[in-house]
Amino acid sequence: MTEARQIREANGKLGVLMPGMGAVATTLVAGVEIMKKGLAEPVGSLTQMGTIRLGKRTEDRVPKIKDFVPLSPMDGLVFGGWDAFPDDAYEAAAHAGVLEKEHLNAVHDELRAVKPFSAVFDPSYVARINATHKKEYGSLREAAEQVREDIRSFKSQHGLERAVMINCSSTEAYAQPQKSHFDLDEFEKALDRSDASISPAMVYAYAALKEGVPYANGSPSLAADIPALVDLADDAVVPVAGKDFKTGQTLMKTMIAPGLKARMLGMAGWYSTNILGNRDGEVLDDAGSLKSKEVSKLSVLESILDPEKNPELYGDIHHVVKINYYPPRGDAKEGWDNIDIF
Structure with missing residues (x-):
């Protein structure tokens, strides 16, 4: 003990x-x-x-x-x-x-x-x-x-x-x-x-x-x-x-993905895109910093859906994350998601 x-x-x-x-x-x-x-x-x-x-x-x-x-x-x-x-x-x-x-x-x-x-x-x-x-x-x-x-x-x-x-x-x-x-x-x-x-x-x-x-x-x-x-x-x-606050688009994934898993709905793909224009966006305009953020965002679905235990539902997900720096957007970050389920 x-x-x-x-x-x-x-x-x-x-x-x-x-x-x-x-x-x-x-x-x-x-x-x-x-x-x-x-x-x-x-x-x-x-x-x-x-x-x-x-x-x-x-x-x-x-x-x-x-x-x-x-x-x-x-x-x-x-x-x-x-x-x-x-x-x-x-x-x-x-x-x-x-x-x-x-x-x-x-x-x-x-x-x-x-x-x-x-x-x-x-x-x-x-x-x-x-x-x-x-x-x-x-x-x-x-x-x-x-x-x-x-x-x-x-x-x-x-x-x-x-x-x-x-x-x-x-x-x-x-x-x-x-x-x-x-x-x-x-x-x-x-x-x-x-x-x-x-x-x-x-x-x-x-x-x-x-x-x-x-x-x-x-x-x-x-x-x-x-x-x-x-x-x-x-x-x-x-x-x-801690490992990333995950307060934006990733937060939404952590709420939606468990619901899909609870209903045993399969997932073929999840496409996410972000546009933001603040200092965070400027930093992420660099390929090295962008990769750190992408890895964090990409890992969240695997940890929730557990594809090894449910290969027929989540074994071949096409998970794509795009982050683009767009100065006119300022801090009003915007994200779009497309989820293909079966």
């Missing part, structure tokens, strides 16, 4: 540190700050609006998750992060254009106060961004130490004992696990020699784990999921999670 682990109480405020303070991160910050003021409901938040059943169904005990699980309240969240551009959260959110100005202006001061640390940046991993706010370092080991110092500085500045890191950065170029990814000692040697196999996402993940900060990966990039960092997380007893 697995030994139970002691989980610390959610005492004090919680720092939420995000590599990548673009559209996703600033929308999160603005949304939480708006909700703190009672100007909106936390629609879409499982922890804030979802319920959990206790006991038998007939007992009708269904408290909200936030009232049952010892989580930090929204009032206790403090935001920070890193970005390749120096814009504060208000400027970045206004540029992204996700939220209306009336919403941003309601939390103007709170967003202005969220200023990013300079980023660990490597143009070989994100080719389409001309970074103007990046760290200077002699080696990737030094870069990781700078991120660790940023974490400690942020916690000290805000009087925090706890923090988490959520990777909201742009999709990095596709990469397969390399020798340096399989062993922590090899990984740290690669940091020392600034090996090209070590990406910025891995540097952030390593820094977080060394500081005892739980890490969630909201991008499809290789990060804390490489064996070396999984071992580091296990040894440090620090949780890691």
Whole structure:
């Protein structure tokens, strides 16, 4: 039997540190700050609006998750992060254009106060961004130490004992696990020699784990999921999670595909196309970054439909994903899907 682990109480405020303070991160910050003021409901938040059943169904005990699980309240969240551009959260959110100005202006001061640390940046991993706010370092080991110092500085500045890191950065170029990814000692040697196999996402993940900060990966990039960092997380007893937020077209696939499988309907093909014009789209206009996103999107159907167990229904699916950068679309991403079932 697995030994139970002691989980610390959610005492004090919680720092939420995000590599990548673009559209996703600033929308999160603005949304939480708006909700703190009672100007909106936390629609879409499982922890804030979802319920959990206790006991038998007939007992009708269904408290909200936030009232049952010892989580930090929204009032206790403090935001920070890193970005390749120096814009504060208000400027970045206004540029992204996700939220209306009336919403941003309601939390103007709170967003202005969220200023990013300079980023660990490597143009070989994100080719389409001309970074103007990046760290200077002699080696990737030094870069990781700078991120660790940023974490400690942020916690000290805000009087925090706890923090988490959520990777909201742009999709990095596709990469397969390399020798340096399989062993922590090899990984740290690669940091020392600034090996090209070590990406910025891995540097952030390593820094977080060394500081005892739980890490969630909201991008499809290789990060804390490489064996070396999984071992580091296990040894440090620090949780890691995530592989791409999957909040758009892939979210729809994860809702529709289980329904088709539950009815034992076969699938001959699924064709998906996306058009988007924000920074995310610009980054994905690069073939390397695009492949990382495509692999993430393509893998979701296989994991849900399990073609090995149902070869006659899902053994020969033609799954095609197209993503196109179209600047006039801005952040109003649009997706079309064609599903051929039998």
